Amino acid sequence: MLIYLRKRIVSSALPLVVVIVGVFALARMTGNPASLYLPLNATQQMRDDFTARNGLDQPLLVQMADYFGGVLRLDFGQSLRTGQDAAAMALRAFPATLQLAATTMVLAVLLALVVGCWAALKPNGIADRISSFVSMAAASIPDFWLAIVGIWVFAITLGWLPTSGVSGAGAWVLPIATLLLRPFGVLVQIVRGSMVSALSEPYIKLARSRGAGELRVVTHHALRNAAAPALTVAGDLTVGLVNGAVVVETIFGWPGIGKLMIDSILQRDFAVLQAAVLLTAVAIFALNILIDMGYALLDARVRPVTVKA
Amino acid sequence: MTSSSKPPFPALLKWPALASVAMLGLSGCSVANSDAGAASSNTVRVVLGQEPPTLEACESNLTSTGVVVRSNVTEPLIERNPQSGELEPKLATEWKATTDTEWTLKLREGVTFQDGTPFNAEAAAFTIERAVNSKLGCNVEGYVFGDADLAVKAVDATTLTVTTPEPDPILPLRLSFLEVVPTSTSATEKVREPIGTGPYKIEKWDAGQKITLSSWDGYWGDKPAYAKAEYQWRSESSVRAAMITSGEADVAMGLSPDDNIGGLGVDYPNNETVALRLDANEAPLNDIRVRQAINYALDKEGIVNSLYQGKHQVAAQLVPEGIVGHNAELKGWPFDLDKAKSLVAEAKAAGVDTSAQISLVVRSAQFPKITELAQVLQEQLSQAGLNVKLKMLETSQHLTYQVRPFADDEGAVALMTQHGNQAGDAAFTVDQYMLSTGAQSYFGTPEFDAMIKKADAASGEERKKDFEEIFAYQNDKVVQFAHISHQTGIIGKAKSVNYTPNSSSGDELRVSEMTPAN
Numbered sequence: 001m002l003i004y005l006r007k008r009i010v011s012s013a014l015p016l017v018v019v020i021v022g023v024f025a026l027a028r029m030t031g032n033p034a035s036l037y038l039p040l041n042a043t044q045q046m047r048d049d050f051t052a053r054n055g056l057d058q059p060l061l062v063q064m065a066d067y068f069g070g071v072l073r074l075d076f077g078q079s080l081r082t083g084q085d086a087a088a089m090a091l092r093a094f095p096a097t098l099q100l101a102a103t104t105m106v107l108a109v110l111l112a113l114v115v116g117c118w119a120a121l122k123p124n125g126i127a128d129r130i131s132s133f134v135s136m137a138a139a140s141i142p143d144f145w146l147a148i149v150g151i152w153v154f155a156i157t158l159g160w161l162p163t164s165g166v167s168g169a170g171a172w173v174l175p176i177a178t179l180l181l182r183p184f185g186v187l188v189q190i191v192r193g194s195m196v197s198a199l200s201e202p203y204i205k206l207a208r209s210r211g212a213g214e215l216r217v218v219t220h221h222a223l224r225n226a227a228a229p230a231l232t233v234a235g236d237l238t239v240g241l242v243n244g245a246v247v248v249e250t251i252f253g254w255p256g257i258g259k260l261m262i263d264s265i266l267q268r269d270f271a272v273l274q275a276a277v278l279l280t281a282v283a284i285f286a287l288n289i290l291i292d293m294g295y296a297l298l299d300a301r302v303r304p305v306t307v308k309a
Numbered sequence: 310m311t312s313s314s315k316p317p318f319p320a321l322l323k324w325p326a327l328a329s330v331a332m333l334g335l336s337g338c339s340v341a342n343s344d345a346g347a348a349s350s351n352t353v354r355v356v357l358g359q360e361p362p363t364l365e366a367c368e369s370n371l372t373s374t375g376v377v378v379r380s381n382v383t384e385p386l387i388e389r390n391p392q393s394g395e396l397e398p399k400l401a402t403e404w405k406a407t408t409d410t411e412w413t414l415k416l417r418e419g420v421t422f423q424d425g426t427p428f429n430a431e432a433a434a435f436t437i438e439r440a441v442n443s444k445l446g447c448n449v450e451g452y453v454f455g456d457a458d459l460a461v462k463a464v465d466a467t468t469l470t471v472t473t474p475e476p477d478p479i480l481p482l483r484l485s486f487l488e489v490v491p492t493s494t495s496a497t498e499k500v501r502e503p504i505g506t507g508p509y510k511i512e513k514w515d516a517g518q519k520i521t522l523s524s525w526d527g528y529w530g531d532k533p534a535y536a537k538a539e540y541q542w543r544s545e546s547s548v549r550a551a552m553i554t555s556g557e558a559d560v561a562m563g564l565s566p567d568d569n570i571g572g573l574g575v576d577y578p579n580n581e582t583v584a585l586r587l588d589a590n591e592a593p594l595n596d597i598r599v600r601q602a603i604n605y606a607l608d609k610e611g612i613v614n615s616l617y618q619g620k621h622q623v624a625a626q627l628v629p630e631g632i633v634g635h636n637a638e639l640k641g642w643p644f645d646l647d648k649a650k651s652l653v654a655e656a657k658a659a660g661v662d663t664s665a666q667i668s669l670v671v672r673s674a675q676f677p678k679i680t681e682l683a684q685v686l687q688e689q690l691s692q693a694g695l696n697v698k699l700k701m702l703e704t705s706q707h708l709t710y711q712v713r714p715f716a717d718d719e720g721a722v723a724l725m726t727q728h729g730n731q732a733g734d735a736a737f738t739v740d741q742y743m744l745s746t747g748a749q750s751y752f753g754t755p756e757f758d759a760m761i762k763k764a765d766a767a768s769g770e771e772r773k774k775d776f777e778e779i780f781a782y783q784n785d786k787v788v789q790f791a792h793i794s795h796q797t798g799i800i801g802k803a804k805s806v807n808y809t810p811n812s813s814s815g816d817e818l819r820v821s822e823m824t825p826a827n
Binding site for chain 2: 030031033035037038039040041042043045046049050055081082083084089093096115148151152155156159162163164165166250251252253255259266268281
């Protein structure tokens with residue numbers, strides 16, 4: 001497994017370099033950000049001073065070499081907007097997103113497993129129809145609309161929850177509920193489909209004929225085999241959330257990496273954008289490796305084989 | 310296997326369940342570390358549209374910085390009364406022009422900075438040197454002073470002289486933009502959390518979450534009513550409004566008419582003027598009849614009433630009432646579609662290609678309902694017989710059309726601009742927007758340039774009259790602009806707070822002017 005892990009890490013290095021170069025080049029293609037940071041009536045001398053002060057007057061290759069040198073020293077430069085260390089800004093925002101994404105996905109997976117299994121026990125039964133309707137609706141509702149309606153109902157009308165922010169346990173409910181719905185809806189559909197298929201397999205009939213209880217049949221026999229597709233989809237959904245739940249972070253004032261990246265793009269804050277994208281890319285590569293390892297744990301057929309001499 | 314050997318909890322669900330508990334625990338830790346932010350009678354809670362990028366005093370002309378720092382943490386030598394437009398003493402008690410190019414200021418005695426050091430002429434001189442003459446690249450330098458350096462001299466502890474390279478009749482107004490900092494402030498680096506002489510000092514900045522100011526016992530003026538001010542920020546104006554409705558905030562900035570805040574919304578003139586800037590270098594806008602037709606084709610009254618609930622004012626010039634140089638005699642162009650059509654037809658008959666495309670360039674989300682406004686303008690100009698294509702751009706792209714050197718486009722450009730008049734003097738408007746070489750001007754004439762230069766150098770009543778003539782001349786002879794409206798801002802205010810916003814509230818929200826309602 002260690003050899004497998006090492007191979008995956010090495011194979012992730014090249015895409016990571018591509019991401020770094022790509023973000024650097026694309027950001028620079030958007031032009032000089034001087035107009036965004038100087039008053040509209042700034043003189044040409046002031047624009048030239050700004051460009052020189054931030055090293056933007058150097059040839060692109062020199063700027064890129066400086067940037068790569070900085071990355072190797074874990075120095076991502078300073079934010080044009082705030083004057084703060086870019087890496088510190090990204091590292092401060094990332095845990096907020098990670099907490100939100102992880103809590104959301106754990107709850108979504110647990111709920112989807114329960115509801116999906118319940119629906120699959122009797123295909124086309126009442127439970128299946130209800131869960132199918134609910135999951136389709138959940139997967140289809142736009143999150144910005146849900147967030148605004150959630151604030152209106154639970155914060156303004158009922159007064160049960162705060163509208164936004166990160167103060168107090170109640171502040172987590174609406175952001176998580178908003179983020180949860182789509183992954184939940186998608187995963188219920190996947191779990192339900194996989195479970196219907198798994199429950200009709202001969203080994204399930206065999207287990208039942210040997211007297212295994214329904215709960216054990218579902219959780220120990222069918223779900224173990226049906227979980228792999230759900231894990232794959234859950235991984236993709238988690239990557240999407242780790243990448244930044246931009247809408248939720250914007251509406252609820254959640255100080256996460258998605259909002260930071262969008263603000264950095266709009267403000268052409270190159271150093272912060274590069275630091276945030278690199279941090280997120282590393283996290284996503286790590287997540288993909290974890291998903292692959294989880295997949296291997298679930299399914300012996302994809303486990304790496306170590307042949308001893 | 311018998312039923313008695315069944316695990317108490319399905320094995321496959323064990324890890325997700327444990328992970329869930331761990332994550333919720335982790336969340337709980339984070340939540341436990343957050344201040345619940347409960348309402349307190351001696352704390353006023355303000356919600357802004359964005360987190361200030363910095364609280365650096367020499368960047369306080371930026372709205373997002375100034376709204377927190379100006380006159381709360383730091384103070385200027387001179388301040389402009391937002392109601393009367395008159396300059397009033399703050400850290401300087403009097404000032405006068407001692408020669409054509411030299412101004413002498415007498416400074417207030419008995420003032421100390423929040424670090425305990427005394428305020429004196431040395432600190433005032435340091436502030437000007439740091440913001441205007443250094444290589445820091447302060448925003449206020451570009452906004453107010455340009456390339457010209459100032460010669461500053463602390464004559465004695467309470468006397469300061471400032472010398473300009475050229476006669477500058479509005480130097481005191483320019484100085485009102487400089488927030489004074491002590492000599493201990495770095496002269497080579499910008500400072501995110503400044504020390505000032507204001508009634509509040511910065512207590513804590515939880516980056517990404519909240520800024521807390523607390524009142525400072527050593528303040529030279531009256532003690533403010535609130536002991537603390539807490540600032541949070543939410544991008545969505547509807548959420549800011551909801552925070553007022555739900556009692557989570559006391560004051561919310563930058564609300565939209567659509568935010569449904571009812572009686573908790575307070576209107577105020579925010580000194581912003583919306584207009585179309587017309588590029589006369591390309592057909593069909595190179596013909597003055599077409600530019601006049603655009604002015605006739607726009608139903609300003611209808612726009613103000615239908616989109617902005619009648620709260621904005623129809624504009625006839627780029628500066629609203631209260632700004633030095635505002636011409637009260639100017640009336641907005643009447644809405645006359647027939648006249649607009651006939652002017653377009655006249656231009657066409659004279660050989661102007663009136664079918665050539667005009668790009669209507671608009672910045673997304675620049676102010677409430679801008680998308681709807683852009684669509685209305687496009688439709689109304691089309692009805693006059695013009696070929697208008699709408700381009701909604703993000704800020705950075707929009708700036709390439711707004712500021713010289715202008716972006717090349719496939720044809721003529723009508724750019725929607727929102728001009729801020731916070732500086733208080735028409736010189737800050739016409740130099741940029743009407744000089745033929747102005748940073749935001751497409752064109753001008755030698756005669757018009759001469760009028761502007763003369764007004765810039767004038768003072769007193771002559772200055773006002775000169776600028777009034779410039780605005781009239783723009784409408785009669787140049788027609789670079791189709792003015793739409795002077796805007797009205799909305800502040801959300803809880804019933805628990807007494808506060809009357811004014812035209813500078815968007816840039817300088819003085820907490821000391823707020824009091825608890827009971």
